[in-house]
Amino acid sequence: MIHKTKGTIPMKKVRKAVIPAAGLGTRFLPATKALAKEMLPIVDKPTIQFIVEEAKKSGIEDIVVVDGKSKRSIEDHFDSNPELEKNLTEKHKDEMLKLVQETTDINLYFIRQSHPRGLGDAVLTAKAFIGDEPFVVMLGDDLMSDKTPLTRQLMDSFEDTGASTLAVMKVPHEDTAKYGVINPIAEVKPGLYNVENFVEKPKPEEAPSDLAIIGRYLLTPEIFDVLEHTKPGKGNEIQLTDAIDTLNTTQRVFAHEFKGKRYDVGNKFGWIQTNIEYGLTHPQVKDELREYIKTLGAKLEKEDSK
Known part of the structure; x- marks a missing residue:
């Protein structure tokens, strides 16, 4: 049986997404010295465009990108380029013109995170944009492939439970130290877990399961109050996993197991x-x-x- 929450949460439609993109991208130096990591291409498409397209296919209406210094290329990519569009029009390169114009067909906003203080702080930066609505967080290091977009799967789950829901996936036990990991209580229905607590990057010998949190979260707005009082954790950063673990003590947080294909481009x-x-x-x-x-x-x- 699914209990909607421990508290009373009004059901609102999920319309907004947060894409954190303020990281320094040090694992890809020197390429990311002047180029946003999120703009590294998968053949001919920047990784962040895959994330935006997943949001659109899922029914998200408004997206905020939390960026930082040296991320101007992201804003330019999703902005119009009249000179380029004019050139393609004159040369009758209609297919290329369509590809260029598709990148502007989304309500996209940008907020600057002044210092990279962790994922939790990046999400907190979007508080004014989100307001009192449930929302999704989509990390750019994880590209997901499935018949139904993973973000849409989380939104469908929220319509049933009214509760925050995280995407999880089974990983090799020795890799648990790279992820936030859930301690499941029970599988309340196929692929949906009731969770006792969430552990940020546990040592393999201390990991409560092999179900790791991957880069999609659906959160209720109460997470912001928790984040404002969350102290720095691993890496001296504000960890979103720590805040979610605290949120789980006042309202139920579920974990949805993703069965599709995950690509780690981080x-x-x-x-x-x-x-x-x-x-x-x-x-x-x-x-x-x-x-x-x-x-x-x-x-x-x-x-x-x-």
Whole structure:
């Protein structure tokens, strides 16, 4: 049985999303010295555009990007470019023109986080934008692929429970130290867990489960009051997981298990892997890439046999 919350939360439609994008991107230096990490492309599309497209497909109406210094390229990408559009129009490059104009077809807003004080602080920065509405948080390091967008799955769950709901996914036990991990009480229905508590980056021997929090959250606005009183945790930063754990003591927080495909583009190997897999589905490069991989594989196999 699903209990909607421990408190009384008025049911409101989820209309807004927060995309934190103020991180320094140090794992991709020197590329990110002057370029926003979120603008690193997957073949021909910036990673943050995948996040925005997921939000739109899920029915999100307004998005706020919490950015920082050296992130101007994100704003420019989603802004109109009259000179480029004029050039493409004159040259009758209609398909390219459509791709360019699609990036402006969204209600997108920007808020500056003056100092990178952690994910919790980035979300708190969006308090005035969100107001008293439930909202989703979408992290740019995680690209999700499923028939129903993961954000939409969380929104559907919220319509049933009226409660904050986090996306989780099973990970190898030795990787639990990289994530926030849930301590589940029970599976209240297939894929939806009632949670005892949330632990930020536990050592594998201390992890309560293998269900790790991945980059999608649906939160009620009460999280802001909690964040304002949350002390710095791991890394001397305001941890969103810590605030959610506190929220769970006053109103129920559920965990929704994601069964689709997750691409981690927050590290070099994951980013390269995502480019390869996406490239194998891209109509302009998939055939050449497939042949190249076959040729490269044969070459490496031959070298290894020497």
